Amino acid sequence: xxxxxxxxxxxxxxxxxxxxxxxxxxxxxxxxxxxxxxxxxxxxxxxxxxxxxxxxxxxxxxxxxxxxxxxxxxxxxxxxxxxxxxxxxxxxxxxxxxxxxxxxxxxxxxxxxxxxxxxxxxxxxxxxxxxxxxxxxxxxxxxxxxxxxxxxxxxxxxxxxxxxxxxxxxxxxxxxxxxxxxxxxxxxxxxxxxxxxxxxxxxxxxxxxxxxxxxxxxxxxxxxxxxxxxxxxxxxxxxxxxxxxxxxxxxxxxxxxxxxxxxxxxxxxxxxxxxxxxxxxxxxxxxxxxxxxxxxxxxxxxxxxxxxxxxxxxxxxxxxxxxxxxxxxxxxxxxxxxxxxxxxxxxxxxxxxx
Amino acid sequence: xxxxxxxxxxxxxxxxxxxxxxxxxxxxxxxxxxxxxxxxxxxxxxxxxxxxxxxxxxxxxxxxxxxxxxxxxxxxxxxxxxxxxxxxxxxxxxxxxxxxxxxxxxxxxxxxxxxxxxxxxxxxxxxxxxxxxxxxxxxxxxxxxxxxxxxxxxxxxxxxxxxxxxxxxxxxxxxxxxxxxxxxxxxxxxxxxxxxxxxxxxxxxxxxxxxxxxxxxxxxxxxxxxxxxxxxxxxxxxxxxxxxxxxxxxxxxxxxxxxxxxxxxxxxxxxxxxxxxxxxxxxxxxxxxxxxxxxx
Numbered sequence: 001x002x003x004x005x006x007x008x009x010x011x012x013x014x015x016x017x018x019x020x021x022x023x024x025x026x027x028x029x030x031x032x033x034x035x036x037x038x039x040x041x042x043x044x045x046x047x048x049x050x051x052x053x054x055x056x057x058x059x060x061x062x063x064x065x066x067x068x069x070x071x072x073x074x075x076x077x078x079x080x081x082x083x084x085x086x087x088x089x090x091x092x093x094x095x096x097x098x099x100x101x102x103x104x105x106x107x108x109x110x111x112x113x114x115x116x117x118x119x120x121x122x123x124x125x126x127x128x129x130x131x132x133x134x135x136x137x138x139x140x141x142x143x144x145x146x147x148x149x150x151x152x153x154x155x156x157x158x159x160x161x162x163x164x165x166x167x168x169x170x171x172x173x174x175x176x177x178x179x180x181x182x183x184x185x186x187x188x189x190x191x192x193x194x195x196x197x198x199x200x201x202x203x204x205x206x207x208x209x210x211x212x213x214x215x216x217x218x219x220x221x222x223x224x225x226x227x228x229x230x231x232x233x234x235x236x237x238x239x240x241x242x243x244x245x246x247x248x249x250x251x252x253x254x255x256x257x258x259x260x261x262x263x264x265x266x267x268x269x270x271x272x273x274x275x276x277x278x279x280x281x282x283x284x285x286x287x288x289x290x291x292x293x294x295x296x297x298x299x300x301x302x303x304x305x306x307x308x309x310x311x312x313x314x315x316x317x318x319x320x321x322x323x324x325x326x327x328x329x330x331x332x333x334x335x336x337x338x339x340x341x342x343x344x345x346x347x348x349x350x351x352x353x354x
Numbered sequence: 355x356x357x358x359x360x361x362x363x364x365x366x367x368x369x370x371x372x373x374x375x376x377x378x379x380x381x382x383x384x385x386x387x388x389x390x391x392x393x394x395x396x397x398x399x400x401x402x403x404x405x406x407x408x409x410x411x412x413x414x415x416x417x418x419x420x421x422x423x424x425x426x427x428x429x430x431x432x433x434x435x436x437x438x439x440x441x442x443x444x445x446x447x448x449x450x451x452x453x454x455x456x457x458x459x460x461x462x463x464x465x466x467x468x469x470x471x472x473x474x475x476x477x478x479x480x481x482x483x484x485x486x487x488x489x490x491x492x493x494x495x496x497x498x499x500x501x502x503x504x505x506x507x508x509x510x511x512x513x514x515x516x517x518x519x520x521x522x523x524x525x526x527x528x529x530x531x532x533x534x535x536x537x538x539x540x541x542x543x544x545x546x547x548x549x550x551x552x553x554x555x556x557x558x559x560x561x562x563x564x565x566x567x568x569x570x571x572x573x574x575x576x577x578x579x580x581x582x583x584x585x586x587x588x589x590x591x592x593x594x595x596x597x598x599x600x601x602x603x604x605x606x607x608x609x610x611x612x613x614x615x616x617x618x619x620x621x622x623x624x625x626x627x628x629x630x631x632x633x634x635x636x637x638x639x640x641x642x643x644x645x646x647x648x649x650x
Contacts, residue, residue, distance in 0.1 A: 060610040067612060087612065160509075166595075167610075212512050213595050226491045228509075345611040346423075353427050353598045 026051045027276040030062055030077040032263060033217070034237075035131060037296040044283050050276045059083050066093040071269025076277040081262040082333035084119045084127045090338045094266045096124035101278040106285035111302045115262055118335045127264035128281060129302035131294065134258035134330060135169050136321070138239040140230040142248040147231045149255040150177035154206035163220060163232040166213040166352055168336075168344050169259055170233060174199045176256040176331060183334050193343045200347035204354045213352070224249060237298035240317045251317070253326035260330040262302065398618035414619030424603060428623070431600040432631055434514065435582035438521040442529045442578050443571065445522065450533035450570075451563070455540070466534075469527050477524060481591045484520050485511060488592075512594030520588040525581055529574035536570025537563070572641045576632055583628045600624055 025048075029036065033056050041052050055074070057065065062079050066072075071093040079087075088094050104112060111129045119127030139147045146157045150173045153162040164170045175182040175195060185192040211229050214220035221238055223229035225245070236258070239251025265281050267274060283289060290303030298314065300307065401411035418424045453465050472480060487493045488510040495507045510516060540563065548558040564571075589599035604624065607617030636642070 060612075063612055064609045067614075090612070207595055210595050211509075228490045341611060342613065345606065345613070346421075349598075349603065349606065350423055352595070352602075353423050354596075 025049055025273075025276065026053055027076060027273050027280055028053045028055070028074045028271075029280070030055050030057055030065065030074040030268075032056065032058065032078060032131075032297075034297045035078065035263075035293060037292055040284070040289055040292055040296075043289070044280065047283070048276070048279055050273075050279065052280070063087045063091075063093070066268050067091045069270070071095075071271070073270075074268050075271040075273040076280060077266050077268055078130060078263050079127070079266055080333070081115050081118050081127050081129065081264050082335050084264065084266055085121045085335045086338040086341070088121050088126055093269050094126045095269050095271065095274075096126060097128065097267060098274075098278070099125060101275075101282075102128065103282050103285070106282065106287075106303055108302050108304050111262070114332075115264060115302075119264065119266070127266045129262045130265055130284065131297055131299050131301060132260065132262040133297075133299035134236050134253070134260050135173065135233065136236060136239070136254050136258040137252045138224060138232050138234045138242065139250055139252050140224065140227070140248055141250050143227075143230045148252065150174055150233060151202075153231055153233065154202075154209050158231045159209055161211055161228070161230040162209050163211050163214045163223065163229045165215065165233065166348050168341070168348075170203070171196060171199050171344055171347065172331075172333075173233060173254070173256075173259055174202055176259075177254070178202060179256075183331070186334060186337055186340065189339060189343070192340060196343055196347045200351050203351045207351065207354070235299075236318075236321065239321070240298055240314065243317055244313065251321045253322050253329070257329040257331045258322075258326065260332040262332075394618045394621060397615050398622055400615045402613075402615070408615070414616045415623070417616065418619060418623050424620070427598050427603055428600045428627060430598075431583060432627070434518065435521075435579050436631075438518055438525060438582045439575050439579045441518065442522050442525045443575060446526050446529035446533055446574070447567075449526075450530045450537055450567075453530070454534045454537035455542070469530050472523070473527060477587050480524065481520055481588050484516070484523070485591060488516055511592060512597075514593070514597055516592040516594075517589050517597055517599075520592045521582045521585060524585070524588060525578040528577045528581065532570040532573040532577070533567060534570075536567045536573075540566045568639075568641065572636065572639070575635070579632065579635075580628060583624070 027050050029052055031054060036052070036054050041054070045051060055065075059080055062077050063083065066074065066077065067087070070091070077094075084094065107129065111132070115127055115129040116125045119125060137147060137150070137153075144158045144161075146152060146155065152158070153164060172182050178199065180195055180198075182192070182195060185195050211223065214223070214232065214234075217235070217238055220229065220232055220234060221242060224232065224242055234251075236251045239249065242249040243251065265277075267277050271277060284293060285301075285303045287303055287305035287309055290301040290306035291309035294301040294303075294306055295314070300318075398414055399410055399412065400408040401413040403409050449469075453462060457465055475483075485492075489495070490507045490509045490511070492510075494510055495504075498504050498508060499506070544562055544566075545558055548562045553561065584601060585599070586601040586605065589597055590602060593599065600620070601624070604617050604620045607613045607620060611617075
């Protein structure tokens with residue numbers, strides 16, 4: 001009995017030791033759905049011995065979570081490049097990146113430079129590009145062939161069967177579709193507020209046409225599959241996923257331009273495993289790994305050479321959705337200055353409440 | 355001498371015992387209820403001056419009062435919650451009356467259990483269940499088409515009716531339990547006496563049963579109203595593009611706008627205004643709060 005107890009004690013002590021050893025080598029990652037295929041995580045753990053603890057989130061929640069702890073609780077986050085400098089100026093939730101620890105040859109040069117520029121605050125770089133894609137229209141081309149631009153979501157053809165998000169990309173998209181340039185108005189708070197009011201009025205009038213404001217991607221995809229929704233503003237990923245199941249459902253780059261986003265790597269201010277974070281970044285940007293992640297997310301990688309390894313289907317779908325003119329017409333988000341989100345928030349509240 | 359000391363020690367020990375017994379409750383209230391509220395109160399009075407700099411001010415409360423959007427949303431939430439409370443009361447009263455007065459023997463606990471069973475699943479799961487029933491390609495729409503009531507699918511989800519349905523369903527248990535408790539103590543002979551004296555069924559209900567059940571009605575109504583006003587999941591999932599609930603505004607301020615001070619101020623307005631509504635309700639029906647607590 002005593003012998004057994006002893007043995008039990010030894011086993012317990014050993015497993016505790018093992019646990020604490022693991023706890024030291026752990027990367028707490030705050031990321032998006034589908035960015036961390038199991039295969040990639042397992043390969044990383046096998047190579048480095050570092051455990052990866054994944055929390056799925058979105059832009060707003062990432063900022064809120066980090067804000068709540070002043071940047072603690074996670075070792076690496078993946079906000080979009082336009083949402084870094086604003087919250088950083090406001091809440092100081094990230095730490096500057098040590099670019100010497102990054103293998104910059106792994107990145108597509110132009111994208112790396114553009115992202116660095118967009119995420120620089122007081123001369124320090126806070127973000128590196130990882131995955132990019134666009135926001136546009138997912139349309140059931142059989143039922144609603146006339147939907148070509150964001151404002152067509154308010155047309156009679158999709159009455160009661162359109163959907164969009166009550167979030168900032170929708171405001172930006174509608175502003176472009178109305179012939180304005182919201183990005184130019186970024187620098188002038190008053191002009192921006194006036195523009196957003198105009199967009200808000202348009203959206204309120206459009207609301208009768210909507211089935212619902214979508215929030216989670218799955219709810220929207222289910223609606224499109226069931227035919228309850230026939231046209232929606234959504235990410236290209238979702239459109240291509242549906243296209244593989246039903247060729248009538250297509251992702252369309254809108255006439256006034258698809259909205260281009262880049263999700264980044266950023267290190268939270270109180271992250272405890274910076275080395276692991278840099279290892280994860282370099283590991284993820286290797287072409288063969290990046291291709292796997294891109295296939296899982298259904299989007300494109302900022303990794304140099306990953307596109308050559310991408311699956312054929314996605315390439316074809318991209319080519320169909322994006323003729324060269326549509327690529328040139330992509331509107332890339334510039335960094336959002338602090339304070340604009342409050343203006344947008346109020347407009348969205350009004351749209352939802354009216 | 356020694357007896358006095360020991361009795362003094364005894365009293366001190368008793369006091370210490372009492373203190374230790376109360377300690378968990380004090381810690382619970384202090385650390386988990388009072389402290390966060392104080393923190394929130396301080397937060398709600400801070401105002402953004404520029405990036406990263408905050409100062410003291412009443413701006414967040416003024417924003418609520420001057421922006422029609424916010425108090426309209428609150429008004430809508432309050433009115434719908436009152437409606438939910440009334441509907442829940444009307445539906446639950448016969449059920450509670452049956453459980454308390456008609457059901458006998460083993461039926462009674464079984465009926466209570468049947469009211470309780472839906473609560474074994476979480477609120478989220480129950481609400482998702484309603485979504486499956488009510489959506490355009492869902493069960494209710496399918497059955498209605500099968501019965502020939504409609505041509506083509508009908509959308510029953512994403513409107514105020516669906517929100518009220520969900521909230522009433524979620525609130526019924528909290529109405530039935532206090533009602534059944536209050537009705538149980540009603541002496542059958544009083545009801546018989548009412549009939550003997552020539553009262554109609556309605557008169558007996560109005561003059562004998564309802565007055566007796568009043569503490570239960572008040573307690574149940576307060577709970578259901580507070581649960582509805584503060585609900586988040588049901589309005590978000592079942593409500594449509596027009597159905598903004600006040601808790602959604604609070605969530606939006608905290609999570610999507612990063613404006614914690616404004617969210618904290620909204621939270622306090624919700625607490626204050628819903629308390630006022632409960633107080634007004636008690637006043638209108640001539641019920642005292644302490645009386646209700648004592649009797650139910």
